[in-house]
Structure formats: C-alpha cells, structure tokens
Amino acid sequence: MAQSVSYAKWDELTEGAEREITMGPLTRTDFVRFAGANGDFNPNHHDDTYAVSSGFPTSFAQGMLQGGYVGKILSEWVGPGALRTFRIRFSTQAWPGDMVICKAMVVRRYEEDGERRVEIEAEAVNQDGASLIKAHATAAPRG
Amino acid sequence: MPLDPTVLEREFPEFEFNVERGKIREFAMALGLKDPVHFDVEAARAAGYDDLLAPPTFTRQFWHENDENDPMPHLGYDPKRRLHGEQEFEYHKPLVAGMSLRGRNVIVSNREKEGRRGGKMIFVVIETRFVDEGGELVQVARRTLIETAAPPKESE
Structure with a gap:
C-alpha cells in the first residue's frame, strides 16, 4: 500500500538542491509489468529470441520505464501536480540486472505565468555511471 | 528511405x-x-x-504496434532501425481518473541528419494535443523517433 510522501517546500528548492533515488536491479518482470501498464509490447522488451534476432544481446528496458522512474523522482520531490514541462532524452539501453540511479538538481528559480517555478536537470545512470537518459523539467512547487 | x-x-x-x-x-x-x-x-x-x-x-500517443493512430507504419520506416530518441510533455491541467481525452497525432517535423558514424539518420517528431470533453487543452506530448543508418546494435 502507498505510504505518504512529503514534498519539498519552495524554500528547500534552492539552486543546487538535489535528490537521488536508485531503482533496480531491473528484471524482465519489470519490463513485462510496464508493458502491460503502458502498452509498449515491442518484443525487444520481453522476448529474448526476438531481441537477439534484432541484433541485441538480450531484451532490454523500454526507454519510458527509465523515463517514468525520473518522473517518479520529480513528482515525489516537487509534488505530483507541480510539473509544467518534462523532456526526456534517451542515451543508452538498460539491461536486465542494471541499476537505474536517478539524480535531479534545481538549476534555476524564476517566475512565470504568476507562479514561482524551478527548472530542474535530471539524469539516470547505470551502475557503471553510463548515462541512460537525460531529462529537463520545469515545475511550480505548491509549498 | x-x-x-x-x-x-x-x-x-x-x-x-x-x-x-x-x-x-x-x-x-x-x-x-x-x-x-x-x-x-x-x-x-x-x-x-x-x-x-x-x-x-501516463499519456500514450498511440497504441503499439500498427495501430491506425500510429503514423509510423504508414511512413515506411524500418521498425528494426527505429529508436525512441526523445519524449516531451507539456502539462496544462491535472490529468485525473474519469477524464476522457481526445488526441490527434500530427507530424511536426521530419528531417535528415548525417550520423556521427556515417550514413543518414532520420528524425521524425510526432505531436499529440490532448483535450478534455470541454475542448480544453490538458497535455501536449511530443515523441521523437530516430531511424538509424544501420540497425541500432551496429551503431552502438
């Protein structure tokens, strides 16, 4: 069951404020559960035989699984309805057994449309430090 | 292509x-x-x-694969050379259970670029504007797909 989550207050979201969470190790079950949830049934993400025939060593995570993990760190940090924009760039695949280390940092505080907003840069890296995705977000924290 | x-x-x-x-x-x-x-x-x-x-x-721009709303099969791109390069969202209103959205996919850009390892790569950007039952904009999603010059593994 879900636990309660406390969001960072505006005063805590200063430039340079950081948040980090680690997800994983990834399993094929994670890929299949996410396929059911988001509908991405590209066989490269659950069928090893197909993935090998496509030239990959094994099946690998949907990019939006890691993208969703970064969405999680952001929404559980600044508040779930606070995001105004969110952009994800995919770099490298994540494989079964990989860790997904998500890091986010406030890079700017500003005002727009009558709201106090923060600009956040985020990245997910694997256990070897290789970049899986880079992300950028803007948010209007409530607190 | x-x-x-x-x-x-x-x-x-x-x-x-x-x-x-x-x-x-x-x-x-x-x-x-x-x-x-x-x-x-x-x-x-x-x-x-x-x-x-x-x-x-949470929003989905199309139902994978070969859905009639998915523009890709109609464009002749090779699925084995296709990568999801980028995904972007703009949030205009909270999206909650019970809402019924309507979306339409539009190709907003389609361009060729020289790959770093030679060969041409194609970048296509598909935008979906999701509106609620009152016609108000809820979210905009933009998906960038890349067709690599060679199958993704070989370009790694």
Whole structure:
C-alpha cells in the first residue's frame, strides 16, 4: 500500500538542491509489468529470441520505464501536480540486472505565468555511471 | 528511405483516451511510485484533485504496434532501425481518473541528419494535443523517433 510522501517546500528548492533515488536491479518482470501498464509490447522488451534476432544481446528496458522512474523522482520531490514541462532524452539501453540511479538538481528559480517555478536537470545512470537518459523539467512547487 | 515531404500535411484519425483508476494504479505500481494520490481516492481528494492523479508520463500517443493512430507504419520506416530518441510533455491541467481525452497525432517535423558514424539518420517528431470533453487543452506530448543508418546494435 502507498505510504505518504512529503514534498519539498519552495524554500528547500534552492539552486543546487538535489535528490537521488536508485531503482533496480531491473528484471524482465519489470519490463513485462510496464508493458502491460503502458502498452509498449515491442518484443525487444520481453522476448529474448526476438531481441537477439534484432541484433541485441538480450531484451532490454523500454526507454519510458527509465523515463517514468525520473518522473517518479520529480513528482515525489516537487509534488505530483507541480510539473509544467518534462523532456526526456534517451542515451543508452538498460539491461536486465542494471541499476537505474536517478539524480535531479534545481538549476534555476524564476517566475512565470504568476507562479514561482524551478527548472530542474535530471539524469539516470547505470551502475557503471553510463548515462541512460537525460531529462529537463520545469515545475511550480505548491509549498 | 527517402524523406517524404507530404507527411507533414497528413491527418491521422482522432482517438479517445479514457483515464481509468485501475490503469493509473497499475501504471504507478509499474514505476514504483509511492504517492497515495495515484492509489487512494480519498488521498487524491485531500490533495485537491477530483480523483486519482495520473503519473507524469501516463499519456500514450498511440497504441503499439500498427495501430491506425500510429503514423509510423504508414511512413515506411524500418521498425528494426527505429529508436525512441526523445519524449516531451507539456502539462496544462491535472490529468485525473474519469477524464476522457481526445488526441490527434500530427507530424511536426521530419528531417535528415548525417550520423556521427556515417550514413543518414532520420528524425521524425510526432505531436499529440490532448483535450478534455470541454475542448480544453490538458497535455501536449511530443515523441521523437530516430531511424538509424544501420540497425541500432551496429551503431552502438
């Protein structure tokens, strides 16, 4: 069951404020559960035989699984309805057994449309430090 | 394949996107979200939402694969050379269970670029504007797909 989550207050979201969470190790079950949830049934993400025939060593995570993990760190940090924009760039695949280390940092505080907003840069890296995705977000924290 | 300049004018059929409580919970669980606003209606209402709040990456621009709303099969791109390069969202209104959205896919850009390891890469950007039953804009999603010069593995 879900636990309660406390969001960072505006005063805590200063430039340079950081948040980090680690997800994983990834399993094929994670890929299949996410396929059911988001509908991405590209066989490269659950069928090893197909993935090998496509030239990959094994099946690998949907990019939006890691993208969703970064969405999680952001929404559980600044508040779930606070995001105004969110952009994800995919770099490298994540494989079964990989860790997904998500890091986010406030890079700017500003005002727009009558709201106090923060600009956040985020990245997910694997256990070897290789970049899986880079992300950028803007948010209007409530607190 | 060669770039087809007519794709930018093509219209794809409008589709419906119904936001259901069970699907929100399933999606939130698949991403390890812990926030009760995605699971517990009372908690969502206490936080000021009409119903369970959808996680930030919940909307889908098309149903994989070969859906009639998916422009890609009509463009002749090779699925084995296709990568998801980028995904972008703009949030205009909270997305909660019970809402019924309408979306239409539009190809907003289609361009060729020289790959770093030689060969041509094609970048196509598909934009979906999701509106609610009152016609108000809720979200804009933009998906960048890349067709690599060679199958993805060989270009790694």
